Amino acid sequence: MQTSEFAKLWFKLTKDYKVYMEQHLAPSLTESQLTVLEVLQENGRMKPSQLIPYLATTPAAVTMLLDRMEKNGFVTRLRDQEDRRIVWILITERGLEEADRGTQIRNAFLSVALGRISLHNQNLLVFLLGKITAAGQL
Template sequence: MNAFEFSKIWHKLYKDYKIHMDSKLSPSLTDAQLTVLELVEERGAAKPSDLAPHLATSPAAVTMLLDRMERGGLIHRDRDGADRRIVWVSITDLGRNEMNRGMKVRSDFFAEALDHISAHNQQLLLYLMGKLVAAPAADAPVVEAGR
């Protein structure tokens, strides 16, 4: 399979995923909000600047996303006691419930997608995708041994 074919298949899978997530999560949750909830739950609390790299968006867009999430009762923001410039984002009980629902929606999508291939090929797919993720990015600086 060449890069063009891979790109077409990847785009189709991603498009189907986005449509599924948007329809099943709405109106109370988005895929980006699910990502935030998972990160905050994993860390216990997080600074907005810690979330931006995982969302591939600007700090201003993260702030707007967190504003919507706070209005929706999914998260709570608190100022740091020692440094008032720092804001900590934490998950609420409603946010945790919505995160669990969102994770199930995502899991159901991939379970249905993977259901069409054998267990052996599913393992092979996971292995190969792991190789893709572990491969160095084309624009990453190359560090030579001994330096």
């Protein structure tokens, strides 16, 4: 079985990805903030608690992350008009711009990485990763 070789290659790829993203997103954006912005782009307004599954972190960490994002103008918090206990998180225009910038940075990394293999093998890789992750049920 190729598990140890897979583990080494997977570790190298994810390490290279994280280093690249940190260097190119800085100083205004982090990878976690990019995740929040992309989720908000896709879903519209959300409660902070709804972000937890996307970030795999604690409610306190999400609050701190959102505090920084609000301070930087990426998101805004809005109290629900009918139930003041509910706080909605909304992406701002600046947040949309940063999400686009972050997506371009990620796509640049992935284009280089995937460009090392043929289009057929790229499609095969995506197919196989889909099988491994069983449609997100790992």
